[in-house]
Amino acid sequence: MPVDLIEPVADFDAERFVGDWYEIARIERGLGKPLTRSRVEYELLSDGSLGITTRGFHAGTHRWVEGHGIARFVGAPNFGAMKASFMGPFHEGYHVVAIDPDYRWAMLMGDTTDSFKLLSRKPVLDGKTVDMLVHQAALMGVETSRIHWVMQDGVNPTGHW
Template identity: 25%
Template sequence: MSLSRYVTASAAAGLLAVTAAAPALAAGASGTGAAAAPPAVERVDVARYLGDWYQVAAIPQLFELQCAKNAKAAYTLTAAGTVGVRNTCATWLGSTSTVTGEATPLDASAARLNVSFLKLGGSYVHTGDANYIVTGLDPEYRWAVVTDSGRKSGFVLSRTPALTTGQQAAVRAVIGAAGLDACDFRVTRQDGGAQTGGRLC
């Protein structure tokens, strides 16, 4: 589904999210006894969500082992109306690691998305898996908490390299409400922000 309609609508009325970034409840537990999916925000205004986000904390992922600090995400609107994703970080060797991908929403809220970094035939390959769920979003889009349908990942994104004390408290509350544990999140080192990594709790 194209995201262009959400950008147009936001100009008349007002992302992803990580980040991110806000909550309608996602699908509940299935009849097989599977756990309910994490709650998603009611709606993400894609136009406001676009731009640069700093990763201030995350549940450690294998692909981030190379990152020493300054993990960031940049979201842009593509010509096709989807969201372009560009993730960067400073590696332990002093170089910059970059990966690009694409995100497409899975429902009208634009709060549940599938992000793909795999290209076949010049196009990104997408599935119906909600691997980017904006479960918490600041009303002013200053921070976002993002997870996936299985709660295996978690990212705290911010427009600035560091959160205020009040923002940290709000983020921890969102993390708990989403069925995640703040102690599983590790602080991301950022120039202008945290200089040492530790648990978010």
């Protein structure tokens, strides 16, 4: 069910957003063991949409997994509201709901609180930033006990255990 508290940022800059990000945390969706060492790369496409490449290590198969998608803006491109497609004609909300002024971290959500990600330009976020983002996610209706912290090359992304 959509939550009214999911509000995309109004001052989004796609050109600053492109590039490599570490996936710091997410709410698990689907079957199988969670990916570790996961990264997301965004590129600005000629039509103004964002190309998305995801990569991560699957602990169950001991293999790297890669996926591709496209996020198209819903409305003005300076509003962080998008619809993303990773599998054919199926689209889902892909919204930047919080972003660091220097684009060092970002919080993304779908159309519901079951779709949640924290991204960072570095494999670790400091504890103060983590606490602030988890608190903000809770205010948006995210069940924070469901957040899975993604290990990056043996490093806990929160910077502590």
